[in-house]
Amino acid sequence: MYNVKIAGVGSFLPGRPITNRDMEHIFKIREDWIEDSIGTKTRYFATNFENKKIEYTLTDLCEKAALEAIEKASIGAKDIELIVMSTATPDHLMPATVNLVADRLEINNIPTYQIQAGCSGALQGLEIAYRFLRSGVYRTALVIGGDVCNKYIDVDRDFTKLRGYELINYALFGDGAGATVLTAEDGKQGIAIHSIQNCFEGLGREPGQVMNWFGTVPEKIDEMSMRDRRKVFQSAKEDYKAIEKNVPLMAKEMIDKLLNDNNWKADEIDFYLPPQLGGHMTDKIVQYLEIDDKKVINCVAYTGNNGNGLPYIQLKQLIEKMNLGDKAIGVAIESSKWIKTGISLIRE
């Protein structure tokens, strides 16, 4: 089995940071409500809400993140032998966005995969590439994750009429992408992937989050009232209470599992990458886990929750901080049907 290392990490956040004051201006969501309820301070959107134009596709965000990861890894795109991408919000159903990104990067004649997943996707993508590299099938993989919200934001809605559970979506989420180059080349120093876990445990449990299509095609859309049409386009639903209750427990279970499987003790861990839902919720998880704040790599309060992009943004910060011999544990939880994922890393 080959040792798999992170050779470079990149990320891209579109446009300027959107503050909570901006959010009040754009969505009529009260600034103090976001501060109190969510605790996220800024996020980034691929949509420019001033002119109501979509300025970046997911392909754009992923291309930019990938280019940075490739540059940081000191390789060329031609060295990549495998691409795995993950997203909840692809640009099309077909072609898969990963193939549009490959085209932009001028990559050809290699296998490409795209995982459909929520917040667990980044670690799922990393696991697939890790397993392929570990068994010696390939030596260099590009792994990408990203999400864009414009699939469920109707810029023309009357945001004053939204209910709390809908407002939460707008306040929680943002757009962004991240990428990493993994290598199975011998002899290179770097952050080695020690293990990855990916565990569905949604049996018999209601989804905590549902993101629909913008319809299957509504029957008789031309005869539908505006109110009914809105229902078709009201596509993202959160059970925030279920998420608030379950995610800390699942995060703790995953950390304990990683420690146990690796035979690592909690006080040996130098860095933790906790689930990134929203500013306050992530703070609560860290409290619940009883982790020293200095060991925590958080970014959601400033990036917003950009789903499949976030773990890469954490990894990018982690790389700057890790010293030889340092150990780190990262966790991502998907509440859409309850998946817990974890990664353990060691600087060699």
Next chain:
Amino acid sequence: MYNVKIAGVGSFLPGRPITNRDMEHIFKIREDWIEDSIGTKTRYFATNFENKKIEYTLTDLCEKAALEAIEKASIGAKDIELIVMSTATPDHLMPATVNLVADRLEINNIPTYQIQAGCSGALQGLEIAYRFLRSGVYRTALVIGGDVCNKYIDVDRDFTKLRGYELINYALFGDGAGATVLTAEDGKQGIAIHSIQNCFEGLGREPGQVMNWFGTVPEKIDEMSMRDRRKVFQSAKEDYKAIEKNVPLMAKEMIDKLLNDNNWKADEIDFYLPPQLGGHMTDKIVQYLEIDDKKVINCVAYTGNNGNGLPYIQLKQLIEKMNLGDKAIGVAIESSKWIKTGISLIRE
């Protein structure tokens, strides 16, 4: 490295076969035009066009195919250690359909993956499971593929006004799902996966097929004309000519690659599973490949093109026919951004 075998295959086609006469009745597509242009005789739809109700979700189709595969493999759902599913047309963006299927099968606490892909998806899913099993990470995997068309069929359209390139979609595609159980257990007889190839080669090439979202949310939908609204819902486009030109070439390249990599000669191959686009096109591919008709496993003329489901339906037919020592080669081509995939099999 472990030897990976197909332990069981299942499939499910919804409702009754829809004949070309039915198609003329439902879509106002002339029966003789379908016969002459497409050559597909029947297909199955998850939508009941008589009462305009969607009678099966993708989850439903995949559950039924998976149950058959599990039964044929003489195992229980509890024995499955990994699920990989592929589709172009998931029921939701989140939760991923694979997790709803896992829930139906009463499977919990295992990793699940969902690949977003067109016709190459089944072989991509098989490759991921194959690599995981081959390296000994897991011993038993369930691999599922399926598609449903109702994401791009507007049952209320005036089908007499459709253009040729739109009519082709309705005439070509159908709904269905397939599944297989793969095992890395020693000592079992069965069809072993000898190799799998998956190669993106879309660099600089226009997509042959685009399947959009039903919008990003259209701006000002309430002010849009019916005609403009229709554009939003006209979501599937084919470049049939590019597909007709490229797919036979790509299929030949993949078969040659598999033969060459395996050091197999063409006359050693007992069965071929060619790409399944439509009745006539698949016949033309077989002619171009100069394969003896008796060696060919085709089903598309009777199932319609159900995308990620089709290769499993071919595999199911293959299993019935293969004798000890027989060799088979299967190919699937994705025209959405030009991916060629292939599998080689041997009965041990």
